[in-house]
Amino acid sequence: NGDDEITEVIDNFEDMRRKLSLSMEQQRHYEESRKELIAGISHDLSTPLTSIKGYVSGLMDGVADSPEKREKYLKTIYNTAEDMDRLVSELFLFSKLDVDKVPFNFERVDIGEFLSSCCEEMKFTFEKDKLVISFTDRLTAPQYVFLDRNQFGRVLLNIARNSVKYKKEDVASLHVDLSLLPQEDEEGGNSELRMIRIVLQDNGIGVPAELTGKIFESFYRRDTARSNPASGSGLGLAIAKQIVNRHCGTISAESMVGQGLSILIDLPIAGENSEEKGERS
16 A cells, blocks of 8 residues: 555556456457357248248148149248348348448438438338327427438337337337437536437337346347247347447337337437537548
């Protein structure tokens, strides 16, 4: 505890020990995540491959002995191959996002106008899936954020697809709510509003409250309420999280079983004279 060279050496050594310990823990966590990712890929590719092999075998063995059966078999093979293609595409995107290889084109965007336009587009996109989409803008004045329109649109689409996959009724609903999020100042009061919050709430089957953080993990399968392997790749919300993080935002979830799922996205408001959009690209 003295003020001399030995104490300084000991303090530096202890600091090095802590950093090495943290580095080893991070490496261990990375290896576990990598193994889970490989296991998820293997599982989600083997299932449709087995299905395709089974139907092709049926065609070769003459089980499909009528034009109707053959057409049914071929349609099933085609649809399954489409699912595999979609999985590979999502996996490729997820991997590129993970290593920061996806270019983002940030623009200063009126968030209310952007969300309203996206919701109108999604109404037509998901009409056949019987998903009713509504939007409430609680902002009293236009607020601007830096967005990559295409990438953030993908976030909204992935969340909407999730609502379709896990609906509990024939007709599902997804409500998008936009509001300002007050920022607390140092004294605990409200200061200037620097964040906006987007809440996407569906009326699906929901998840246990203690597992809401898990749904953003890639290929998460332990939660039986929202992890049917036949319903998707298990990458949609993981991709959404990475995209939101690239926008300097946060994404979280609130839910209870049987009471739907709410996805909360917080994004920083762009300053009036900010030049960040060029630096973020």
